[in-house]
Amino acid sequence: AATLPIRMRAHEENALAVAHFLEDHPRVRRVIYPGLPSHPQHDLARRQMQNFSGMLTFQVDNGEALAGRMVRALQVIHYAVSLGHHRSLIFWMDTPGMMKTSFRLEGEPLASYKAYAGEGIFRMSVGLEDPDDLCADLNRVLG
Secondary structure, eight states, X not given: OTTHHHHHHHHXXXXXXXXXXXXXXXXXXXXXXXXXXXXXXXXXXHHHOSOXXXXXXXXXXXXXXXXXXHHHHOSSSEEOSOOOSSSOEEEEEEHHHHIIIIIOOOHHHHHHHHHHHTTEEEEEEOOSSOHHHHHHHXXXXXX
């Protein structure tokens, strides 16, 4: 627990660097991270949060195919369903699967979720690795 403030600061700094990289990448449709000014609740997050954390979400077209490529090609980031580790972890959450196994939404709530997540989203827990290495790893798989 003694190193928690230092680790959380590193998670946040690295996540912000990765979020900016992803936001500028032509293949990425949207990045959802409260530390970005583009986040619809950024001002509220700034008032309420002391640290934006290391968790971010992003969307791309053909995410399922990219997830398969990530499994084979990521070298620094680990493709894993568990999030919240000192290593950077990423996982594809497809919308049909989420509806079947977790949310089971219908009607307007389903439409609202699809407006948010589209065909699916990547959930990434940014770890303590060098952010330039993380961005290079993502760039390699994003193409």
